[in-house]
Structure formats: structure tokens, C-alpha cells
Amino acid sequence: xxxxxxxxxxxxxxxxxxxxxxxxxxxxxxxxxxxxxxxxxxxxxxxxxxxxxxxxxxxxxxxxxxxxxxxxxxxxxxxxxxxxxxxxxxxxxxxxxxxxxxxxxxxxxxxxxxxxxxxxxxxxxxxxxxxxxxxxxxxxxxxxxxxxxx
Amino acid sequence: xxxxxxxxxxxxxxxxxxxxxxxxxxxxxxxxxxxxxxxxxxxxxxxxxxxxxxxxxxxxxxxxxxxxxxxxxxxxxxxxxxxxxxxxxxxxxxxxxxxxxxxxxxxxxxxxxxxxxxxxxxxxxxxxxxxxxxxxxxxxxxxxxxxxxx
Amino acid sequence: xxxxxxxxxxxxxxxxxxxxxxxxxxxxxxxxxxxxxxxxxxxxxxxxxxxxxxxxxxxxxxxxxxxxxxxxxxxxxxxxxxxxxxxxxxxxxxxxxxxxxxxxxxxxxxxxxxxxxxxxxxxxxxxxxxxxxxxxxxxxxxxxxxxxxx
Amino acid sequence: xxxxxxxxxxxxxxxxxxxxxxxxxxxxxxxxxxxxxxxxxxxxxxxxxxxxxxxxxxxxxxxxxxxxxxxxxxxxxxxxxxxxxxxxxxxxxxxxxxxxxxxxxxxxxxxxxxxxxxxxxxxxxxxxxxxxxxxxxxxxxxxxxxxxxx
Numbered sequence: 001x002x003x004x005x006x007x008x009x010x011x012x013x014x015x016x017x018x019x020x021x022x023x024x025x026x027x028x029x030x031x032x033x034x035x036x037x038x039x040x041x042x043x044x045x046x047x048x049x050x051x052x053x054x055x056x057x058x059x060x061x062x063x064x065x066x067x068x069x070x071x072x073x074x075x076x077x078x079x080x081x082x083x084x085x086x087x088x089x090x091x092x093x094x095x096x097x098x099x100x101x102x103x104x105x106x107x108x109x110x111x112x113x114x115x116x117x118x119x120x121x122x123x124x125x126x127x128x129x130x131x132x133x134x135x136x137x138x139x140x141x142x143x144x145x146x147x148x149x150x
Numbered sequence: 151x152x153x154x155x156x157x158x159x160x161x162x163x164x165x166x167x168x169x170x171x172x173x174x175x176x177x178x179x180x181x182x183x184x185x186x187x188x189x190x191x192x193x194x195x196x197x198x199x200x201x202x203x204x205x206x207x208x209x210x211x212x213x214x215x216x217x218x219x220x221x222x223x224x225x226x227x228x229x230x231x232x233x234x235x236x237x238x239x240x241x242x243x244x245x246x247x248x249x250x251x252x253x254x255x256x257x258x259x260x261x262x263x264x265x266x267x268x269x270x271x272x273x274x275x276x277x278x279x280x281x282x283x284x285x286x287x288x289x290x291x292x293x294x295x296x297x298x299x300x
Numbered sequence: 301x302x303x304x305x306x307x308x309x310x311x312x313x314x315x316x317x318x319x320x321x322x323x324x325x326x327x328x329x330x331x332x333x334x335x336x337x338x339x340x341x342x343x344x345x346x347x348x349x350x351x352x353x354x355x356x357x358x359x360x361x362x363x364x365x366x367x368x369x370x371x372x373x374x375x376x377x378x379x380x381x382x383x384x385x386x387x388x389x390x391x392x393x394x395x396x397x398x399x400x401x402x403x404x405x406x407x408x409x410x411x412x413x414x415x416x417x418x419x420x421x422x423x424x425x426x427x428x429x430x431x432x433x434x435x436x437x438x439x440x441x442x443x444x445x446x447x448x449x450x
Numbered sequence: 451x452x453x454x455x456x457x458x459x460x461x462x463x464x465x466x467x468x469x470x471x472x473x474x475x476x477x478x479x480x481x482x483x484x485x486x487x488x489x490x491x492x493x494x495x496x497x498x499x500x501x502x503x504x505x506x507x508x509x510x511x512x513x514x515x516x517x518x519x520x521x522x523x524x525x526x527x528x529x530x531x532x533x534x535x536x537x538x539x540x541x542x543x544x545x546x547x548x549x550x551x552x553x554x555x556x557x558x559x560x561x562x563x564x565x566x567x568x569x570x571x572x573x574x575x576x577x578x579x580x581x582x583x584x585x586x587x588x589x590x591x592x593x594x595x596x597x598x599x600x
Binding site for chain 4: 023024026027029030052053054055056057058062063064067068071086087089090091092093094095096097098
Binding site: 304394396398399413414421423431432433436438440 | 454546548563564571573586588
């Protein structure tokens with residue numbers, strides 16, 4: 001049914017990870033745990049290598065850690081598809097937590113629902129290390145207007 | 151990546167439409183415009199036949215009409231997969247409006263993200279008559295506990 | 301704790317209702333049931349006079365009717381505080397349904413959380429005719445850039 | 451307009467902080483930065499003492515840090531008003547980011563919108579150290595059924 005072409009990816013996962021490391025060094029200050037696995041036209045895949053620091057009562061990955069992964073996935077979509085401006089900011093994020101995720105690789109499949117001039121809307125399916133749908137998020141990034149060479 | 155099986159559909163689209171007509175006659179009182187097109191394991195497809203009554207400034211289908219379609223899509227998922235109890239109620243719905251939808255058939259592709267004992271979480275992709283992604287919703291239905299035969 | 305001044309109201313409730321009637325005649329086509337009661341600096345109060353047409357199974361005001369009220373409340377905020385441009389559109393709305401609302405006057409207390417150049421964020425508390433908190437919504441309106449005199 | 455009485459607080463801020471330290475030691479593992487300032491009938495106030503670790507590009511407190519504060523505020527509401535069961539879990543959280551928050555004390559004013567038998571709905575207003583509304587969140591906690599003495 002969907003007719004429209006997905007927006008084109010302009011940067012690779014490695015380029016996005018390098019940009020994020022420079023712009024947001026606090027994210028992985030303690031250890032490299034959040035990163036972009038893959039970038040494709042219309043979205044990206046982000047991973048959290050969840051260890052003990054990300055767990056909450058009951059031994060499952062905490063809500064804030066899954067939120068961070070969804071937010072990083074959206075940031076990866078914005079950086080890779082809207083020209084690499086590190087100043088894109090989240091304006092809204094809605095997340096449903098559905099199943100427990102234990103420690104291990106937690107993957108977010110992120111899809112750009114709309115890439116407008118100033119807003120990008122995206123969704124994220126987050127899968128537990130056991131391959132179950134752990135959380136689902138939708139969010140909006142505000143994308144700053146393109147600047148002249150600086 | 152997703153491992154889990156989708157929940158089984160227990161009712162057909164015709165059965166769900168009949169249930170909705172009985173339980174919620176106000177929905178299509180003026181004319182039959184909201185209905186379930188199809189039910190399948192793990193979700194359903196709902197349609198709004200949008201006419202002049204559903205338009206807002208600019209000649210596009212109004213936000214409330216698209217919200218209603220998403221809500222009906224979730225209701226269709228709950229009725230068809232959780233035993234046909236008409237008393238399921240929406241507890242939360244989040245919707246992003248992305249592209250204009252003109253008059254004509256507006257379709258919602260609805261997917262059950264989780265069917266628990268008391269809550270069902272679902273998502274809806276809503277497509278304009280031109281086949282573009284017009285809106286995206288996620289929501290939660292509260293499902294009443296099964297009652298003994300009555 | 302909040303330091304910032306609320307944005308100034310530029311139009312009265314009567315002016316907003318007149319604008320809405322012109323721009324969105326479908327809203328109250330069958331009967332006058334949705335309208336703005338009051339406008340004040342930083343927000344407005346909207347009312348749904350709920351009758352049988354707005355009820356769903358169980359005799360309570362339907363989710364779509366409460367969503368419509370929240371959306372109209374946000375529209376009232378945008379029209380009254382951002383210069384009366386009828387082309388403002390909802391980009392996101394999140395609503396929690398909490399308690400049943402029976403037929404009668406359902407009031408929404410709407411507050412502008414942020415009025416930016418291109419986006420307005422608002423919240424709505426929706427009270428049942430019995431005075432209980434029936435629903436709570438937050439949403440975003442996209443506000444078109446000011447146009448030269450037309 | 452609101453008629454209903456707020457739910458009663460059963461625990462103090464100190465009791466809630468002690469519970470959170472035991473149940474969720476990862477939260478403040480590096481330094482004590484998230485905690486409950488105050489508990490009152492119908493809600494609580496939570497604080498993030500934001501330092502360099504919580505900042506993102508542009509020198510402002512990151513979205514995930516504000517999300518964590520909102521989530522902790524909701525957890526504080528659930529622990530203090532629903533009997534101190536540490537196993538309450540977030541099922542949904544929606545957050546709007548509106549203004550930048552610099553480093554310093556970031557406070558969340560959290561209010562219980564509904565305390566049901568199995569779900570608690572809450573809202574959080576988050577204020578920057580400069581006293582401006584930085585973010586607004588609404589969320590739902592699932593509250594496990596009361597257990598016999600253990």
C-alpha cells in the first residue's frame with residue numbers, strides 16, 4: 001500500500017557513530033554500549049549492549065535504558081538522513097514497554113515515518129536479546145535549518 | 151528477528167462489524183463509514199470512507215476522524231483476538247499526524263504488539279486514499295476479565 | 301516555581317468560536333456541541349455538551365468524542381494565542397482515558413506549555429459532568445508562519 | 451472543578467529513597483543524583499542533580515536524563531501511594547521536551563492522575579534550574595496485586 005519512496009541515507013553507520021562520539025561523549029563514557037549497527041534508506045538499526053548497569057529490579061533492562069536506545073535510534077535516523085547536523089533535538093517521545101529484556105544485545109529497528117523540512121517522525125521496535133518485542137516507541141526530532149558552510 | 155507467534159484471530163471481520171453495530175450504534179448512525187475490512191492473526195485492517203463530514207480546514211480528513219479510525223482499528227483487534235467482549239476500553243492512544251489525507255477510503259493497518267491478560271497494546275499505520283502514510287498511532291486497550299456464561 | 305509569564309491571549313472566546321464556525325463547519329454541523337467557553341492568558345477552556353450521539357458501550361462519552369474535545373481545546377489555544385490562523389494543524393496528540401464521563405457538559409481545561417515560532421505544545425485536563433478527571437491529553441500544534449495581510 | 455480527593459501518601463520521601471536504593475542500586479551507582487525530595491497526598495517531587503554526565507550536545511541536560519527523572523518521579527508516586535511494592539513497572543511514558551535545562555537541580559513535580567487497582571497514571575512537570583518548564587511527561591505504571599505478608 002505505501003507508495004512513497006523512503007528517504008535516502010546520506011551517511012554510513014560508522015560515520016554516524018563517529019559523529020555521535022564527538023557530539024555526545026557522555027553517552028558511552030563508561031563503556032561503549034549504545035551504537036548504530038546499520039543505516040539504510042528510511043531508517044537505521046541501533047544496539048544497546050546491556051550489562052548490569054542497565055538493569056532494574058527483577059533483572060531486566062530498565063525503562064530509561066530502553067528509552068535511551070529509542071532516542072539514539074531516532075538520533076541515528078536524523079544524523080544519517082538529514083545531513084549530519086548534531087544539533088537535532090528530540091521534541092516528543094512516546095514509549096510502550098511490553099516484555100522484559102534481559103542482559104545482552106538489545107536491538108532497535110528504527111524507521112523514518114516522515115522526514116520534513118523541520119521535523120522528523122520515527123518509530124522504533126525494540127527487541128530483547130531473546131528476540132521478543134520488548135518495547136515500541138514513536139518520536140519526533142526537530143531538525144535545525146541547514147546552515148551555510150562553517 | 152521477531153520470534154513470537156502472533157495471537158490467533160477468533161472472529162472474522164463480519165462478526166466484528168456485527169458486534170460493533172450492536173454495541174456502538176452511534177459510530178455509523180449517520181452513514182456506514184467506519185468498519186473492519188479484514189481480520190488476520192495478530193491484527194486487522196479498518197477503513198474510513200471519508201466524505202465531506204470528515205474534512206477540516208484545507209479539505210483534509212480531520213484529526214478526530216483519523217483518531218476514531220485508529221481507535222476502531224484497536225477495538226477491532228481487541229474484539230477479534232480477545233474473545234469478543236464489547237466492553238474493552240481504550241486507556242491510552244498516541245497519534246502522530248504526518249501527511250494530509252483527502253476524501254475517499256482511508257485504511258488503517260493495525261497490529262497487536264502485545265496481548266496480555268488485561269491489556270492489549272497495538273499500533274496503526276493509517277494510509278491516505280493516495281496511498282501515503284497519513285498518521286501513525288499506538289494505543290492500549292484494557293480488556294475486562296473473562297466472564298462466566300451469561 | 302514556574303518563572304515564565306504565560307503567553308498573551310489575542311482573541312476572545314467569541315472570536316475563536318466565530319473563526320472555528322467559519323473554518324470548520326463540519327464540527328458542529330448536526331448541533332452546536334463543541335465550543336470554547338473561555339480564553340485567558342496561557343490557555344482556554346473548551347466544552348463538549350455530550351448527548352446520546354457521543355456515547356459508546358456502557359453509556360459513557362466515547363474516546364473519539366473526548367479526543368475531539370482535547371483537539372478543539374488545543375485549536376482554541378492556537379487560534380487565540382498565535383494570531384488566529386485557521387490553518388494550524390495537530391501534529392501529535394497523546395491521551396489517557398481514566399474515568400467514565402456520562403452525558404452532560406464535559407469541560408477541558410487547556411494550558412499552553414510552550415508557544416514557539418512554529419510549534420505550540422499544550423495539555424488538557426478533561427472533567428466529566430460529575431467533576432471527575434476523565435481524561436488527560438498533551439499535544440502539539442504546528443503553527444504556520446505569519447502571512448502578510450490578506 | 452476537580453471533586454475527588456487525592457490518594458493518601460503511605461510512605462515518606464526518606465522511606466521511598468531507601469526502598470529505591472535497595473531495589474534499584476544502579477540508578478545512583480556513580481553518584482547520588484536522582485532522588486525524591488518530597489512526598490504529599492496525590493504526588494511527589496523528584497530531583498535530578500544534573501552534572502556533566504547528564505549533558506548532551508549544546509550543554510543541556512539530555513533527553514534520557516529527563517526521561518529518567520520523569521520515570522523516577524512516577525516510581526516515587528507508585529511506591530509512596532500503592533504500598534511500597536518495588537516491582538511496579540512503567541508500561542507507557544510520553545514526554546515532550548520544550549526548553550533547555552542547564553546543569554544544576556532539575557525538579558519534577560509529579561501528580562497522580564489516577565490510582566486504580568492495577569494501573570497508576572501520572573503526570574510530571576519538569577523545571578530547569580532556571581525555573582522554566584523544560585519538559586512535560588505523562589505515564590502509566592502497572593502495579594502488581596498486593597501480596598500476603600512476606
